[in-house]
Structures are given as C-alpha cells and as structure tokens.
Amino acid sequence: MTKPILVANWKNHPGSLAEAQDLLKQLSQKALLYKRLSLFIAPPYPYLEIVSAKARNYAGLASQDISALPKGTYTSAVTTDILKSFGVKLAIIGHSERRNLGETSEQVAEKARAALKAGIVPVVCIGERLRDIDGEYFEQLREQIKTSLAGISKQAITSVILAYEPVWAIGAKEALPGGELSQTVIFIRKILTDMYGRNVAEKVQILYGGSVDQTNAQVLMREGGVRGFLVGRVSLNAKNFEALATSITTK
Ligand code: PGA
Numbered sequence: 001m002t003k004p005i006l007v008a009n010w011k012n013h014p015g016s017l018a019e020a021q022d023l024l025k026q027l028s029q030k031a032l033l034y035k036r037l038s039l040f041i042a043p044p045y046p047y048l049e050i051v052s053a054k055a056r057n058y059a060g061l062a063s064q065d066i067s068a069l070p071k072g073t074y075t076s077a078v079t080t081d082i083l084k085s086f087g088v089k090l091a092i093i094g095h096s097e098r099r100n101l102g103e104t105s106e107q108v109a110e111k112a113r114a115a116l117k118a119g120i121v122p123v124v125c126i127g128e129r130l131r132d133i134d135g136e137y138f139e140q141l142r143e144q145i146k147t148s149l150a151g152i153s154k155q156a157i158t159s160v161i162l163a164y165e166p167v168w169a170i171g172a173k174e175a176l177p178g179g180e181l182s183q184t185v186i187f188i189r190k191i192l193t194d195m196y197g198r199n200v201a202e203k204v205q206i207l208y209g210g211s212v213d214q215t216n217a218q219v220l221m222r223e224g225g226v227r228g229f230l231v232g233r234v235s236l237n238a239k240n241f242e243a244l245a246t247s248i249t250t251k
Contacts, residue, residue, distance in 0.1 A: 004221065004248045005038045005161070005207060005228030007062060007123060008235030009092060012044055020047045024054040026238035031058040033242065036249045038228070040090050041235075045078060048086045062090040062123075065098060068107070068114040080118035090121040092230070094148055096167045099125075105147035112149065116156050123207070123230065124148050126188075127165040138187060145191050154196050158203045163230045164188060169210030171232060178216075178223030181208055185225045214243035221248055 014020045020043065027034070035058050042062035043051045052061050067077040083091065093115065094108035108124060115122040126144050128137035145162075152160060164184060169176050176184075185206055192201035208220055209230030217229060228248075234240045 002227075003036060003038045005205065006040070006245065006248070007090070007092065007163075007207065007228070007230045008039070008041045008059075008241070009064060009095070009209075009230055009232050010041065010043045010047075010235060011064070011097070011232060013236050017047065017050070021050060021054070023236065023238060024051065027241070028054060028058070030238075030242050030245070033245050033249065034058040037245060039245075042090075042092055048083075048088070052087050060089045061087050062092060063088050063120075064092050064095065066091045066093065066111050066115055066120065068110040080114055080120060083120065084118055088120060090123055090161075091115050092125065092163070093122045094125045096125060096127060096129075096165060096170060105144055106150070108148040109150040109152070112160060113151055116152070116159060121159060121161060123161045123163050125163045125165050125209070125230070127167050127169075127210070129167045131166065131168065141184075141187070142191050145188065146195065149195065154200050157192070157196055157200060161205045161207060161227075162188065163207040163209050164226075165209035165230060167210075172211050175211040175213075175216045175220060176208070178219045181220055181224035181226065212244070214240060214247050217244050218247045 014023055039059040040062040041051050041055055041059045042064045063083050067079050069077050069079055093111045112122040112124050128140050131137050166176055189201050192204055205227045207228050207230050208224055208226045212229045212231050213234050234244055
C-alpha cells in the first residue's frame, strides 16, 4: 500500500533556532513511526539546514514557497537552484497566506512551472475563501485551479500535488466534514478531467489541509478520498503530531 503523505507546514515557527532544535529532537524519537509515512517538513528558510541534518532519516525537506526567477541578481529571492542544493524535494506553492499577501493564481502557475523545471514537486494550494449556500464557490475553485495550473502539460501534471485547503478551515476550530471533502475532491477531479482527460486526472494526488488533527485525520482520509494532509498547527506540537501520524498509519 502507498504511504500517506504528510506535509508539515511550520509557517513562521518555531520562534527561535533553539526551539526548532528542540522540536526536531522530540520528533526524531518517533522516527520509526514517521518512516511509515511520506513525511515532508517545510520549515522557515533559515532552518532548512538543521531540518535536513536532523530529520534526514525520517522526513524529506520541503519549502514553503519558491521564487520563479531564474539564476541572476535578485535581492531576497530564494531560487530553485539554492533550494535544490539544500535537498529540497517539494515546495508548497500558493498557500492562502501567500495569496492573502497578493500572490495571484498566475504567479502560482509560474512558480509551479519553475519547480517542475527544477525537479521539485510543487504542492499547489487551492481553496475557496467562503462556502456560500448557492455553491458559487465551485465556480471560484474551477477558475483558481485552471489559472494556477496554466501552462502545465499533461506529462507534467502527474508530478504536481494539489492541496485543497478551504481558507475558512485553516487555523479554525474544525476541519471540513469528510463527506463534504469527498464531494469537493470529486469536483476537483472533474475539472482536472476537463483539462487533462480522465486517465491523467485520476493520477493527480490530492491532499487536504485546514484544521487537521488526531481526532479527524482518519475519517478525512477514509471518507475524503485524499492521499494525505498539509498540516499547520499540529505539526509544531510533537505529541499531537505523533498522535496524528499514528491515527493515519493504523487501521
Ligand atoms: P492548520 O493550517 O493545520 O493550522 O489549520 C493548515 C495550513 O495552513 O496549511
């Protein structure tokens, strides 16, 4: 059986190098458990090196963003060649907290193409801001998916991971119920089918993110039809993260 995918999005935490080291120390005590997953840790850039050194035997390295710029002279840009040299295998792209700062779906597509070109797996985030009762959010999702994947070919799309993260469920009290997740995943596959054909669409891996924890992960996985999760808060607490990993690796 294929392993569940778990991407730990540390965002701008922990607040110091010492705290990051402490978290890594706690996580490494459960390395055997984490090896049962396809686990990736996406730390703030300055921690890439210690995560790479300390979590090497149980987690892959991910970034929370990339620059789509080529090699050149761009103050503050972290380009794909730098990320690759640290061993980054996967990049979260278009997280809603980046989109809130003005990142557009066009820019997301550009970054996803740059990641693919560099051999980094893009985890392209999509998700509606609100769920209106008229279902207009489905149209918004369609538009967002089409624009965020623009220029990605049929050959390349199976190397992309889509992370469905309804914005209202991020950092909230509750995740989306499993049944509603399943409906949305079917809708996303329908859009992918329109864009790439059914055979290809079925191969695209879809993750869910937004208030995933040890109490809901197993149900979301079973009912939601997703390959795994993008996790924020819970990934910063070693005990809760362990409980979440246990819940999705045991029947
Ligand atoms: P959360 O964040 O797990 O804290 O809701 C998820 C995310 O932002 O990717």
